[in-house]
Amino acid sequence: MTTIRFFAAARAAVGVDTLDTSAPTVDAALAAVEAADPERWTAVQERCSYLVDGVTTRDRGTALDGVAVVDVMPPFAGG
Numbered sequence: 001m002t003t004i005r006f007f008a009a010a011r012a013a014v015g016v017d018t019l020d021t022s023a024p025t026v027d028a029a030l031a032a033v034e035a036a037d038p039e040r041w042t043a044v045q046e047r048c049s050y051l052v053d054g055v056t057t058r059d060r061g062t063a064l065d066g067v068a069v070v071d072v073m074p075p076f077a078g079g
Helices: 008-014 026-031 038-045
Strands: 002-006 018-021 049-052 055-057 069-073
Touching: 002 008, 002 026, 008 038, 008 069, 026 069
Parallel strands: 002 069
Antiparallel strands: 002 018, 049 055, 049 069
């Protein structure tokens, strides 16, 4: 089981902080999300990067076998 954590705009679009998945890839896990705002969720995903057990990727085909945590990271403003 993999935990997906949502941050900032991704959390706002999905409506939850975390969810658990047994999906085989990042893409499959994200496709299965039942977002509170599906249109916004679709738009946010195009701008996100992902931390897969702490390693940054934009490859949504990344396998989740043995992965504990995926962080969904939209671009952050400010500095």
